Amino acid sequence: MASHAKPAGSGTKRIKGKIIILEDRCKGCDFCVEHCPRDVLGISTQFNEKGYHPPEVINEENCTFCGLCERICPDFAIYITTEEEVEEVKPEVKKVYANRNKNLPIVKSTMKGEFFMQGDIACAEGAIAAGCRFFGGYPITPASEIAERMAYRLPMLDGVFIQFEDEIASMASIIGASFAGMKSFTATSGPGISLMTENIGLGMMMEAPCVVVNVQRGSPSTGLPTSWGQSDMMQAKWGSHGDYGSISLCPKSPQEIFDLTIRAFNLAEKYRLPVFIMTDAIVGHMTEKVVIPPVEEIEIFDRKYTNKSTDKYLPYEIGKSMIPDFAKAGDGYRYHTTGLTHDERGYPDMTEQCQKSVVTRLVEKITKNIDDIMMIEEIDIEGADVIVVCYGITARTVIPAIEKAKKKGIKVGYMRLITVWPFPEQRIKELSRKCAGFVVPELNLGQIALEVERCAFPDARTKGVTHAGGGIHDFNDIVKAIEEVAHGKK
Numbered sequence: 001m002a003s004h005a006k007p008a009g010s011g012t013k014r015i016k017g018k019i020i021i022l023e024d025r026c027k028g029c030d031f032c033v034e035h036c037p038r039d040v041l042g043i044s045t046q047f048n049e050k051g052y053h054p055p056e057v058i059n060e061e062n063c064t065f066c067g068l069c070e071r072i073c074p075d076f077a078i079y080i081t082t083e084e085e086v087e088e089v090k091p092e093v094k095k096v097y098a099n100r101n102k103n104l105p106i107v108k109s110t111m112k113g114e115f116f117m118q119g120d121i122a123c124a125e126g127a128i129a130a131g132c133r134f135f136g137g138y139p140i141t142p143a144s145e146i147a148e149r150m151a152y153r154l155p156m157l158d159g160v161f162i163q164f165e166d167e168i169a170s171m172a173s174i175i176g177a178s179f180a181g182m183k184s185f186t187a188t189s190g191p192g193i194s195l196m197t198e199n200i201g202l203g204m205m206m207e208a209p210c211v212v213v214n215v216q217r218g219s220p221s222t223g224l225p226t227s228w229g230q231s232d233m234m235q236a237k238w239g240s241h242g243d244y245g246s247i248s249l250c251p252k253s254p255q256e257i258f259d260l261t262i263r264a265f266n267l268a269e270k271y272r273l274p275v276f277i278m279t280d281a282i283v284g285h286m287t288e289k290v291v292i293p294p295v296e297e298i299e300i301f302d303r304k305y306t307n308k309s310t311d312k313y314l315p316y317e318i319g320k321s322m323i324p325d326f327a328k329a330g331d332g333y334r335y336h337t338t339g340l341t342h343d344e345r346g347y348p349d350m351t352e353q354c355q356k357s358v359v360t361r362l363v364e365k366i367t368k369n370i371d372d373i374m375m376i377e378e379i380d381i382e383g384a385d386v387i388v389v390c391y392g393i394t395a396r397t398v399i400p401a402i403e404k405a406k407k408k409g410i411k412v413g414y415m416r417l418i419t420v421w422p423f424p425e426q427r428i429k430e431l432s433r434k435c436a437g438f439v440v441p442e443l444n445l446g447q448i449a450l451e452v453e454r455c456a457f458p459d460a461r462t463k464g465v466t467h468a469g470g471g472i473h474d475f476n477d478i479v480k481a482i483e484e485v486a487h488g489k490k
C-alpha cells in the first residue's frame with residue numbers, strides 16, 4: 001500500500017491526493033476514524049456487503065495525506081494516493097486491474113524523494129529500485145507487508161508476483177526466476193525460513209543470485225508471531241546443510257532497509273548466491289523518514305554474462321574472480337545446472353576432488369572477498385576499554401547504555417555489524433588485543449556473543465547480554481555488563 005505521502009509540514013507545498021476506501025473489505029473496526037489526527041474520517045451510516053459500517057470522508061480538505069489510516073487498517077481497506085505519483089495507466093496494466101479493483105492507483109516505477117515509510121515497505125521499494133521484478137512468497141507476520149507491497153507494485157512494472165502454496169515452492173521459484181534472468185526475492189519470517197532451507201542450499205550450490213528477507217520474530221517454532229527477536233542469526237549462516245559462504249545484512253532502520261536491500265541485490269549478483277537481509281519485527285514495522293534518491297544516483301550491479309560463443313561456454317567455468325559467468329537464457333547456450341556436485345559443464349561429478357573444489361570455492365568466494373563485502377560501523381573504538389558489539393534493532397537500544405557507562409568514566413566503543421556474515425573475525429581479533437573485552441547485547445540467548453568469543457584472544461572477556469525476544473533490553477543490564485567487563489581489565 002502507498003505509505004509514501006509527505007507528512008504534514010509547515011512551509012511545504014500542499015499535497016493533493018485522494019483517500020480511497022475499499023468499502024467491502026472493511027470490517028468496521030473504526031481504527032482509521034479514531035486515529036486520524038485531522039478528523040477527516042467518520043463512520044458511514046451505510047452497510048457494506050459484510051454488514052459493517054465502513055468509514056467515509058467527512059473533511060477531505062483537512063487531510064494531509066499522512067498515510068496513518070492506511071497503515072493502521074488491519075484489512076488494507078483504506079489507502080491514500082497523491083497526485084504526483086499517479087500516472088497514465090498502460091492498457092495492459094489496466095486489463096490486469098480491470099479484474100481486480102478499478103480504484104487501484106498506478107504509481108511511478110521509480111519513486112524518489114522523502115517519505116514517511118514503514119520498514120517492510122522500504123524493503124519492497126529497495127528491491128524495486130535494485131531492479132527486482134519477481135517476487136515469490138507466502139505471507140507471514142511480520143513480513144506480509146513486503147509481499148503486499150510487491151503484489152501491488154510489480155504488475156504495474158511488468159514484473160511478476162506469485163503467492164505460492166508454501167515457502168518451499170517460494171524459494172524454488174526465485175531460484176528459477178533468477179536463472180531465467182530476473183532479479184528475484186522472497187520475504188518471510190523464521191518458520192518460513194525453516195521451510196526454505198533446503199532450497200536455500202540448492203541456491204547456494206547452483207549459485208543463484210537472489211535475496212531472502214527474514215523479518216525475525218520470537219522463535220522457535222511459531223513462537224511470537226507478532227513480536228520480535230534476533231534468534232535466527234545462526235540459521236542464516238548454518239541453516240541449510242553443507243558448507244557454503246553466507247552474506248547476511250542487518251539493517252537498523254527503514255532507511256537502512258531500503259539501502260541494504262539494494263546492496264543485497266548487488267552482492268547477490270556479484271557473488272552469485274542467495275543473500276540474506278536479517279531484519280526483525282521492530283525495524284520491519286517501524287515507520288520513519290526514508291529518502292529515495294533519483295534512480296540515476298543508485299548504484300546497481302548487474303550479473304556478468306559471458307562473452308564466449310555458444311560452443312565455448314561452460315556454465316561453471318571459473319576465472320580469476322571465482323565466480324562463473326552467466327549465459328542469457330534463450331540465447332542458444334547449453335546450460336546444465338544441478339544441486340549435485342558438478343564439474344564446469346554443470347554435469348554431476350561424484351569425485352572427491354570435484355567435491356573439494358566446488359565446496360571450497362562456495363566458501364572462499366565470500367571469505368576471500370570479505371573486504372569488499374563486509375560493512376561495520378565503529379565509533380570511539382580507538383582506546384576503548386570495552387567494545388559493545390551490536391546489530392539490527394539492538395544497535396539502537398545500546399546507545400543510552402553506552403552514554404551512561406561513559407558518564408561513569410568508562411571508555412566504551414561501539415561496533416555495529418551491518419554485515420553479520422561474513423563475520424569480522426580479524427577485526428575482533430585485532431581489537432581484542434587492545435581492550436578489556438566485549439559486551440554483546442542481542443535478542444537471543446547468545447548467538448553472536450559466542451562468535452565474538454571464538455574470535456577474541458582469551459585475555460579479552462566476552463559478555464553476552466541475552467534477551468529471549470518479545471521486548472527489548474533494559475539498558476541498565478547493558479550498563480552492568482559494560483562495568484563488569486571494564487572492571488575485569490588487567
Ligand code: SF4
Binds near residue numbers: 037041064
Ligand atoms: S491520510 Fe492522514 S489525515 Fe488523511 S484521512 Fe488518513 S489519517 Fe487522516
Ligand code: SF4
Binds near residue numbers: 028030031032033
Ligand atoms: S481501519 Fe480499515 S477495517 Fe477498520 S474501519 Fe477503517 S477501513 Fe474499515
